[in-house]
Amino acid sequence: MIASGGNAGLAAACAARILEVKCTVYLPKGVAEGTLALLKQERAEVVVIGRFYAEASEAAQRAAATDVNA
Numbered sequence: 001m002i003a004s005g006g007n008a009g010l011a012a013a014c015a016a017r018i019l020e021v022k023c024t025v026y027l028p029k030g031v032a033e034g035t036l037a038l039l040k041q042e043r044a045e046v047v048v049i050g051r052f053y054a055e056a057s058e059a060a061q062r063a064a065a066t067d068v069n070a
């Protein structure tokens with residue numbers, strides 16, 4: 001689980017795919033369509049939330065706190 005503006009999320013998704021583990025990427029609204037397509041190509045679960053990175057990061061932190069597999 002990671003919050004990202006794009007590149008870090010893509011790196012995490014790529015690593016997760018190779019390791020055959022789940023990856024959820026939290027991104028702020030307005031992320032480029034190309035970034036979303038690449039993340040989905042890497043089989044990441046994508047959550048678009050908040051207007052700014054900080055809001056996406058807070059959402060990821062809340063999700064991680066309640067997910068026993070995070």
